[in-house]
Amino acid sequence: MCTCECVCVCVCERGRECKHGKGALPAGVCCWGCVCSCAWCVCAYTSTWSSPGGGGHTSVSPLRQAVTTATRRRRVSEDAGHTSPPEAHAAGPWCCPQQRPNRMGPRWRIGLQPWASQNHRLEEEAKRFLQYIITPQLQCGSVWESEHWSVCEDDRFSLSQRITSKHCRVYSLGLGADERLVERALVRRGCEAHCFDPSIPEPHLQDSERLWVHRLSVDWRDPNPAIPAQRHHGNTKKLATILNNFGHQEVDILKVDMESAEWKILENLILEGVLSSVGQLLLEVHLHWAGFEVSGEEPDVVRYWFSLLKEVELAHFSLFHSWSDPDKPRLFLHKNLWNASSVYRLGWVNTRWK
Missing domain, CATH: 3.40.50 (Rossmann fold)
Structure with a gap:
């Protein structure tokens, strides 16, 4: 018997990480479980990105595409600043709080002019x-x-x-x-x-x-x-x-x-x-x-x-x-x-x- 930690990390569209399947298993079962879990993840992402509208890119791994797309969506949401995507509201305010419109607020202090002379007399x-x-x-x-x-x-x-x-x-x-x-x-x-x-x-x-x-x-x-x-x-x-x-x-x-x-x-x-x-x-x-x-x-x-x-x-x-x-x-x-x-x-x- 040996102790092995088998962790499968999935990146969701919301930009969060979900960890599953943590436990102590026999060596053979542990290795077999790791292989099956990784194969399942690859199949899941492959089927997702081979579907219509998935992009159809074969030169980049599906997992990297998923991470890149999620990152881009998050950056677009942050740059937009005016509204948050619908999934942000479903995830709760702790994830992606809705930002206020970008408006010019009041100034806090005036800009001082340069001194009249170097000696400040x-x-x-x-x-x-x-x-x-x-x-x-x-x-x-x-x-x-x-x-x-x-x-x-x-x-x-x-x-x-x-x-x-x-x-x-x-x-x-x-x-x-x-x-x-x-x-x-x-x-x-x-x-x-x-x-x-x-x-x-x-x-x-x-x-x-x-x-x-x-x-x-x-x-x-x-x-x-x-x-x-x-x-x-x-x-x-x-x-x-x-x-x-x-x-x-x-x-x-x-x-x-x-x-x-x-x-x-x-x-x-x-x-x-x-x-x-x-x-x-x-x-x-x-x-x-x-x-x-x-x-x-x-x-x-x-x-x-x-x-x-x-x-x-x-x-x-x-x-x-x-x-x-x-x-x-x-x-x-x-x-x-x-x-x-x-x-x-x-x-x-x-x-x-x-």
């Missing part, structure tokens, strides 16, 4: 940044101004026609109550305006026929649903969430004056692709400190600011307006650099908004 980063924000990239044939905010009404873009037809929509993001002079002026010209003020008592107030104030604060993240919101603080939501809740697909003018929260909000708009739904971006930037939740050494902060504005340009926006507030302190990250003001108002137009 603050002065060089500040010089490049300031030169960028004071140099218009586009001349508008017609400009409307109010309170040093500018709107491009060039005939190359559709804003003037939308104002005339009263299909213009304005979103105004700000902190604290103000007189909303710019928004009221745009309403008088034919726009509807939505302002966001977390301090008002009601969820929504209609200030005039085409001006609404909402008890919301625009943030770069949505609130944690596990943490109850304090009523007197209102709600904070991302702009993409607000647009979806209001059912608004486009915003002709987005005015942002967020008192140093503009950098993280702008980053969120870039990462979530919201800028493609905006016709013009009116942005006030504050340079006396890094801004809310912006960290790093001073040269890193300025490089981050510059990279954000370059991302706006990559989204097909061109700078057409820049105004330096002469009444603000001459501070750039707590220093007097290049005699720069700590506050600038910028105007960007989406050149594809036609």
Whole structure:
């Protein structure tokens, strides 16, 4: 008597391996069983691949054909990505889980621009940044101004026609109550305006026929649903969430004056692709400190600011307006650099908004 393990391995179309016939047998019976099992496997695969539609290839062994075909089918299923073959569902989710459609998801971080110089000095980063924000990239044939905010009404873009037809929509993001002079002026010209003020008592107030104030604060993240919101603080939501809740697909003018929260909000708009739904971006930037939740050494902060504005340009926006507030302190990250003001108002137009 001897101990022998006789194993027959069959490759199924699902790409799995099934092992059968394991046991202790006499030597003669063991050898005879192995021969019979192998002969049965060869006959089974030969009969399968000699049938119509089996391929009819005689130069390659049937077993190799079976393995190759199963492998190809598995690769095709993985490459397709959209649906799994019917047998995958029969085999269970542990075998071939159905994959979701291949869609472009949100970006997780912006791409930083190269350093202004090899030594990474603050002065060089500040010089490049300031030169960028004071140099218009586009001349508008017609400009409307109010309170040093500018709107491009060039005939190359559709804003003037939308104002005339009263299909213009304005979103105004700000902190604290103000007189909303710019928004009221745009309403008088034919726009509807939505302002966001977390301090008002009601969820929504209609200030005039085409001006609404909402008890919301625009943030770069949505609130944690596990943490109850304090009523007197209102709600904070991302702009993409607000647009979806209001059912608004486009915003002709987005005015942002967020008192140093503009950098993280702008980053969120870039990462979530919201800028493609905006016709013009009116942005006030504050340079006396890094801004809310912006960290790093001073040269890193300025490089981050510059990279954000370059991302706006990559989204097909061109700078057409820049105004330096002469009444603000001459501070750039707590220093007097290049005699720069700590506050600038910028105007960007989406050149594809036609």
